[in-house]
Amino acid sequence: MSGFAKPLKIAFGLIIIAALIVVPMNFNRYGLFILSQWAVMAIAAMGLNLTLGYAGQVSLAQGAFVGIGAYAAAIMTTHGWPLPAAIVVAIGLSFAVGWVLGYPALRVQHHYLAFVTLAFSTLAFLVFRNESWLTGGIYGISNIPRPHIFGIATSKPLPFYYVCLGSLAIVSLAVWWLIRSPWGRAFMALRENPLRAQSLGVDTRRYTLMAFAIGSALGGVAGALYAPLTQYIDPVPFNLSLSLDLLMMVIVGGAGFFLGPFLGAMIAVLLPEWLRFTEGYYLMLYAIAVMGLLIWSPTGILGILDRYLAERRTKAASALRAVAKSRLEPVQ
Amino acid sequence: MSNLFDLVVAGLATGAIYALVAVGFTLLWQTSQTINFAQGEFVMLPAFLMLAAMHAGAPFWLAIILGILLSMLLLGLAFKMLLVDPMMRHGVLPLAIATMALAIGLKEAVKQFFSAEASPFPSIVPTGDVSILGHAISLQSIGVLVLAILAVFGLTALLNRTSLGHQMQAAAQNPTVARIIGVPVERMILLTFLINAFLVALASLLITPIYLAKFTSGEVLGQAAFIAAIVGGFNQVRGAIAGGLLIGVLDNLAAAYVSTQYRAAVPMLFLIAVILFRPQGLLGRAEERTV
Numbered sequence: 176m177s178g179f180a181k182p183l184k185i186a187f188g189l190i191i192i193a194a195l196i197v198v199p200m201n202f203n204r205y206g207l208f209i210l211s212q213w214a215v216m217a218i219a220a221m222g223l224n225l226t227l228g229y230a231g232q233v234s235l236a237q238g239a240f241v242g243i244g245a246y247a248a249a250i251m252t253t254h255g256w257p258l259p260a261a262i263v264v265a266i267g268l269s270f271a272v273g274w275v276l277g278y279p280a281l282r283v284q285h286h287y288l289a290f291v292t293l294a295f296s297t298l299a300f301l302v303f304r305n306e307s308w309l310t311g312g313i314y315g316i317s318n319i320p321r322p323h324i325f326g327i328a329t330s331k332p333l334p335f336y337y338v339c340l341g342s343l344a345i346v347s348l349a350v351w352w353l354i355r356s357p358w359g360r361a362f363m364a365l366r367e368n369p370l371r372a373q374s375l376g377v378d379t380r381r382y383t384l385m386a387f388a389i390g391s392a393l394g395g396v397a398g399a400l401y402a403p404l405t406q407y408i409d410p411v412p413f414n415l416s417l418s419l420d421l422l423m424m425v426i427v428g429g430a431g432f433f434l435g436p437f438l439g440a441m442i443a444v445l446l447p448e449w450l451r452f453t454e455g456y457y458l459m460l461y462a463i464a465v466m467g468l469l470i471w472s473p474t475g476i477l478g479i480l481d482r483y484l485a486e487r488r489t490k491a492a493s494a495l496r497a498v499a500k501s502r503l504e505p506v507q
Numbered sequence: 508m509s510n511l512f513d514l515v516v517a518g519l520a521t522g523a524i525y526a527l528v529a530v531g532f533t534l535l536w537q538t539s540q541t542i543n544f545a546q547g548e549f550v551m552l553p554a555f556l557m558l559a560a561m562h563a564g565a566p567f568w569l570a571i572i573l574g575i576l577l578s579m580l581l582l583g584l585a586f587k588m589l590l591v592d593p594m595m596r597h598g599v600l601p602l603a604i605a606t607m608a609l610a611i612g613l614k615e616a617v618k619q620f621f622s623a624e625a626s627p628f629p630s631i632v633p634t635g636d637v638s639i640l641g642h643a644i645s646l647q648s649i650g651v652l653v654l655a656i657l658a659v660f661g662l663t664a665l666l667n668r669t670s671l672g673h674q675m676q677a678a679a680q681n682p683t684v685a686r687i688i689g690v691p692v693e694r695m696i697l698l699t700f701l702i703n704a705f706l707v708a709l710a711s712l713l714i715t716p717i718y719l720a721k722f723t724s725g726e727v728l729g730q731a732a733f734i735a736a737i738v739g740g741f742n743q744v745r746g747a748i749a750g751g752l753l754i755g756v757l758d759n760l761a762a763a764y765v766s767t768q769y770r771a772a773v774p775m776l777f778l779i780a781v782i783l784f785r786p787q788g789l790l791g792r793a794e795e796r797t798v
Contacts, residue, residue, distance in 0.1 A: 233600070279779070283786050286542055286599065290737050291782050294775040297730070305768040415730075419544070419607050426604045455619045462612030466605050470593045473601035 192344075199336060207332040208404070213444040214339035215400045218346050220424040220436035222393025227422070228430035229354060230386030231366030232280050236292040238417030239299035240269045240391040244398020245408050246303060249316040258322035258403060265399035266392045273391025277384035296418045303410035315409030319402050339400055346393060351433065353389070362386055366431075394421075427465055429477030438476050512642055514759045520648035521717075522755020523655030527710040528732035529739065529747035530662065531703035536741060537679040538699040541591055542603040545610035546707070547729020552613055553578040553711035554628055554720040555621050567629055575708040583704030587697060610725070617722040625724075630716035651713045658709055659748055662702065666744065675699060731758070734778045740788025749790055 199210055223237040244265035251261040279291040303310050310316070321330045322338070329335040353359050361382045364372035373379045402408050420443055428439025446464065450457035472478045528550055535541040543549070557574035565573060590609065594602040632650025636643040666672035677685040678695035686692050710728075718724055731754055739750025754774050761773035781789065 279783055283782055286603075286741070287737070287782050287786055289542075289603075290733060291779055293730075293733070294778045297775050298772055301769055301772050423604055423607060426601060430600075456615075459612050459615040459619065462608045462615065465608035466590060466612070469601050469605045469608070470590070473594060473597035 195340060196337075200333065202333075204332050207336045209444060209448055211332070211336045211339040211404050212401075213440050214336075214343040215397045215404060216421070216424065216444055217437050217440040218343055218400070219394045219397035220421050220428070220440050221346060221350055222390040222397070223421050224390075224425045224428075224430060224432075224436045225350065225353070225362070225393070226386050226390030227425055228432070228435065229359060229366060230362040230383065230390075232277075232383060232386055233285060233289045234276075234292045234387065234390065235289050235415070235418045235422060236276060236296040236299070237390070237394045237421040238413055238415065238419075239296045240273060240394030241398040241401060241417060241421075242299060242303055242410070242413030243269050243272060244395030245402040245413065246310055246316075246398070247395070248399035248402040249319045249408050250309065252320050252322070252403065253316060253318065258399070262396060262399045265395040269395025269398075270388045270392040273394075274384050274388040276391065277387030280383050280387060281380060293415065293418075296415050300410055300414045303413060310410070313409060315407060316402075317407045319406045319408065321403045321406070335404065339404065342396065342400055346396060350393075354433065358382070358385070423465060427468060427475050429475030429481075432475070432477040432481070435475060435477050442476075510763070511760075513644070514763055515756055516642075516644055516648055516652075518756035518759035519752055520651045520655075520755070521714075521759065522735075522752035523652050523659075524710050524714045524751075525728075525731045525735045525755050526748045526751025527655055527658060527706045527713075528728060529735035529751045530659065530744055531706040532732050532736045533741060533744060533747045534699045534703055536736075538675070538696045539587075539591055539595055540599050540602075541595075542599060542606070543703075544603055544606040544729070545613060545725075546732055547725030547727070548610045548613040549578075549582050549704070549707040549725070550711045550714065550728050550732075551720075551722065551725035552582065552617065553708040554715035555617050555722075557712070558626060558628065558720060559621065567631075571631070571712060574712070575705060578708040578711075579701050579704040581704075582707060583701040584697070586704075587700040591700070610729075614722045614725070621722070623722065625719040625721040628715040628720045631712060632716075647717065651717075654709070654713060658706065662706075663744060671698075731755075731774070734774050738778060738781050738789060740790045743788065743790050746788050746790035750788070753789075 195210075199207055202210065219237055219241050222240070223234060226232050226234050226237075244262075247265040247268055248258065248261040251264060252258055276292065276295055280288050283291065304313060306312070307314070321328075321335050323329065324334075324338060327334060329338050354362070361372065361377045364375070364377055365379055365382050365386065369379050372382075398413075401412075424439030424443045425436060426439070427442050428435035428437065442465075447457050447461050450460050453460060468476065472482070474481070528546060531549075532543060532546050535543050553574045556577045557570045560570035560573045561567065586609075590605055591602065594605055630647060632647050632654075635646050637646055637649070638644075664672075666676060674685070674690045675695045675698060677688070677690050678692040679699075682692050685695075714728065715724075732751070735750035735754045736747050737750070738753060739748065740746025754777075757774055757777060758770060762770040765773055
């Protein structure tokens with residue numbers, strides 16, 4: 176990404192942010208719902224991107240953490256608690272459970288880890304479905320209120336979209352800071368070469384658990400926003416396919432790229448909507464698009480951009496070298 | 508006690524089908540590091556191919572043959588050439604994600620082109636019960652068990668007793684050396700994909716009469732096969748067989764003795780325990796790839 180000039184990048188970012196604020200103002204209910212969903216899923220995918228893209232730990236359980244956050248928020252807000260308190264609880268709960276889920280990662284890696292987290296995801300779904308005294312079972316929890324932020328009611332779609340967008344902005348800034356902090360460096364060291372990281376004094380054990388816990392906590396945040404967004408939750412959205420979808424978002428966007436989850440969530444949430452005119456075929460086309468993209472670029476959309484920029488830099492460098500060489504040669 | 512006996516027999520029958528699917532799953536993993544998240548959908552599809560052939564007027568036996576051939580073409584050859592080959596060198600994860608997308612695609616295709624409703628499927632084993640040692644056991648269970656065991660024995664014989672099988676094992680264990688001593692590694696890998704397609708088609712033929720043909724029916728099955736493969740040992744064919752039988756029985760017993768609500772949790776907890784305490788699987792050996 177460093178191929179662009181910095182002011183250009185900042186201007187581009189500001190235009191996108193402004194567009195995200197201004198353009199939806201005259202969207203209808205459904206359009207706002209989809210955009211809010213995009214923001215929520217981007218938060219969850221960003222969490223998974225920390226765990227998977229930066230720290231290299233495969234997790235098929237992010238959907239379960241969205242579920243944990245959603246149920247925490249739904250149960251608390253329907254009992255009269257304010258949403259911010261529910262978000263704090265959702266973060267704490269997902270963080271703690273994510274920490275515990277990190278322990279298997281200390282013993283096993285790769286596909287084994289994927290399957291442990293897959294099993295956890297199914298177990299969480301069973302708890303959501305069966306513990307009806309807490310979660311309402313298959314009937315779910317309805318009439319989840321939307322919060323008042325600074326005294327402003329957000330029950331209308333547009334204000335709540337801004338709540339989602341604002342949360343996405345806060346989470347993005349936090350993640351941006353995190354991956355540039357020594358912690359982020361330690362995560363990447365963990366991904367690239369755990370043994371070397373350890374020999375350099377990185378406490379790999381603690382950082383592995385942290386990578387899981389922080390990634391899961393962001394899943395919890397996404398869930399805590401998802402519940403008031405849909406205002407009704409039941410166990411079905413939080414089954415294994417949500418975890419798989421989130422994983423797909425991260426890989427399709429570009430794992431290990433900061434902007435990857437935004438693009439991945441856009442593809443996963445918006446592309447099926449854009450393809451809706453094809454009626455029954457839209458999910459099929461979506462699946463084909465994802466497969467085609469991954470065949471073309473296994474590192475996701477940002478992988479394409481990255482390759483292109485790297486190529487351009489190499490070309491520029493070799494051009495410079497050629498110039499320098501031609502200047503040197505006559506001296507000989 | 509009689510109840511327990513019946514449960515174990517029924518569990519073994521389902522488990523034998525899981526084993527077929529799990530064996531195919533481990534074969535793909537060993538020869539090409541493909542974690543096929545669409546394996547469940549691979550079992551779902553052949554039944555619909557067979558149904559489509561029957562709708563077109565083919566008799567049942569012909570539909571079965573057509574279904575198996577078509578699935579070998581689509582789920583074996585086309586799957587390998589179009590999806591696995593271009594992605595193999597990019598590592599395990601992107602390919603695994605691509606198979607997840609494939610699973611969505613297959614489900615949607617069946618829903619769109621065939622039906623969203625569950626369709627009945629004829630059984631190749633006559634229905635009815637026989638009495639063994641005073642227990643009424645359904646012929647279907649016995650037939651499924653026998654056919655699955657035959658298939659597994661046939662496969663094991665192929666792998667262990669024929670030159671072709673030895674070449675496949677060599678290609679899986681050490682492709683470089685295998686290539687040096689003249690094993691056509693590429694062809695061997697293709698062969699495992701064809702075998703997998705055959706196994707899933709067979710599993711489809713056996714399980715669909717029991718659970719009906721539905722576009723979502725692969726989801727549970729695929730998971731069961733994953734668990735069976737891991738529990739038994741990801742790198743062992745006999746491990747996958749044992750794992751399949753074990754999961755089948757465990758699932759059935761859990762439904763009867765634990766709770767119907769949490770029956771799905773028992774195999775999952777078992778899976779977590781196995782991965783944490785014996786990650787190479789019950790029958791597997793650590794860090795070794797053997798067909």
